[in-house]
Amino acid sequence: MTTTTGSDTIERVGVAGSGIMGTGIAELCAKSGLDVVVAVFSDASLDKGPQRLAASLDRGVARGKLTAEQRDAALSRVTYTRDLADLADRQLVIEAIKEDEPLKLDLFATLDKIVEDPHAILATNTSSIPVVRLSAATRRAEHVLGLHFFNPVPALPLVEVVPSVLTDRAVSDRALTFVRDVLGKQPITSPDRAGFLVNALLFPYLLSAVRMVESGLATAEVIDQGMTQGCSHPMGPLRLADLIGLDTTVSIAQAMYEEFKEPLYAPPPLLLRMVEGGLLGKKSGRGFYPYA
Structure with missing residues (x-):
């Protein structure tokens, strides 16, 4: 076709x-x-x-x-x-x-x-x-x-x-x-701006979930359970970040922060340390969750 x-x-x-x-x-x-x-x-x-x-x-x-x-x-x-x-x-x-x-x-x-x-x-x-x-x-x-x-x-x-x-x-x-x-x-x-349309909405949500883990407010499992069972999301934000790749998540967040200078787009320190330590999510075998 x-x-x-x-x-x-x-x-x-x-x-x-x-x-x-x-x-x-x-x-x-x-x-x-x-x-x-x-x-x-x-x-x-x-x-x-x-x-x-x-x-x-x-x-x-x-x-x-x-x-x-x-x-x-x-x-x-x-x-x-x-x-x-x-x-x-x-x-x-x-x-x-x-x-x-x-x-x-x-x-x-x-x-x-x-x-x-x-x-x-x-x-x-x-x-x-x-x-x-x-x-x-x-x-x-x-x-x-x-x-x-x-x-x-x-x-x-x-x-x-x-x-x-x-x-x-x-x-x-x-x-x-x-x-x-x-x-x-x-x-x-979509508009030609960092994050376009979907990621401009998605990434503040993902980064907020990382900040919740970082602050000790809740575990990744509890946060993901809340969003899948309470909001009918097919996948929780931390497991989704693992699927995207935490290195890719950092790159996208940094590009959006560079363009808009909005604090909600800034990658949290926990996320940066995980990437520096090689914990990239599903692709590396470990991120917020372990993978076989």
Whole structure:
């Protein structure tokens, strides 16, 4: 399935990064019938990336969400590479690397030189960095926007489409149509400000929960029980922070605090110490909770 703007048809998608988010985006695009090239940045990721994708698709088969044939077809549509030049023919490239502004700026500057189609969309999955800041690394700011997916990408229906003040209206309309009609997600247009829309609401809540633990007011278990059983949230704030990654939580909070200087966005000392100690949440095996 494809979407068009004039003669433009998005059939070839590139994903830069093969972590949790990059893998989820690649899986979603492959299951939507698109040709996907995933660029990775280490030899280890050349092995781990395909393994992570296959494991996710296998879970989908085990849960009855897709057939073995659909899994195999999706896998056949995804290629992994260490050479960014292999993204040259892509019509849409989605950046999904670490939430590190200098790294993202370097990547966008490189993609700008590599991607041949002048109408190709360069998108970022950043959770907090203003899109216009990343677009400044390119000579095609009108074709740069944010596509902010949520974890787990295959399951959660929402995608924030984030045009900057320099993004062409036709490009953002094309992205909205692509997300809705090709990927089958529910897009919303969010403002280009640190945290966008969802995280601007979510992160003060998460950080308040961390401060409750830090002050000794309540344990993580009690706080999470209160929100799941008292407010019908599917997951409590501390377990959600572990799922997001405590390092990512710090990065997003710092970006929002830098932009707004609001104390509610400042990461609490406990959170900073946990990250400095390597307690990153589910990804490291321990955060506010232990993981197998």
